[in-house]
Amino acid sequence: MTDADSAQIFEQFTDLSLPKSRWTHEAHLVVCWVALSTRNPSQTLEFLRTAISRYNEATGVENTPTNGYHETLTRYYVGAVHHAAARSVEAAIAAPQCAVDAPGKHWSRELLFSTRARKAWVEPDLRKLPWTEPQHL
Numbered sequence: 001m002t003d004a005d006s007a008q009i010f011e012q013f014t015d016l017s018l019p020k021s022r023w024t025h026e027a028h029l030v031v032c033w034v035a036l037s038t039r040n041p042s043q044t045l046e047f048l049r050t051a052i053s054r055y056n057e058a059t060g061v062e063n064t065p066t067n068g069y070h071e072t073l074t075r076y077y078v079g080a081v082h083h084a085a086a087r088s089v090e091a092a093i094a095a096p097q098c099a100v101d102a103p104g105k106h107w108s109r110e111l112l113f114s115t116r117a118r119k120a121w122v123e124p125d126l127r128k129l130p131w132t133e134p135q136h137l
Helices: 003-014 025-036 041-058 071-084 089-094 115-119
Strands: none
Touching: 003 025, 003 041, 025 041, 025 071, 025 089, 041 071, 071 089, 071 115
16 A cells, blocks of 8 residues: 555545445555554544544444443554554554454453444453553544
């Protein structure tokens, strides 16, 4: 994936023209990586909270206690992409902590997909994160 591809995904995501079928795990990481290139982790999280919810609504996905925006997963991946300190989007995507199943190493499925974890950050119940979670996130 080139920088131009990343920029296009980011632009289409933010202007709500990205087809829902292209809003994949990889696209989430691209948007996070691009956002982190001009924002600190706290600013990136604030941006993503609003932007993902807005994108969901624009594509017919309701943000409810059981669907749509997920705070714990979003916060996890902001930390994971930031911690990867990748110089390219490909390196961020390839980082083990950015894999789609990586959060499952830290949270039980029951806790991670609970209403509580969707609405607010919950600490991992299986294994601590390999990075220090910034208190301001």
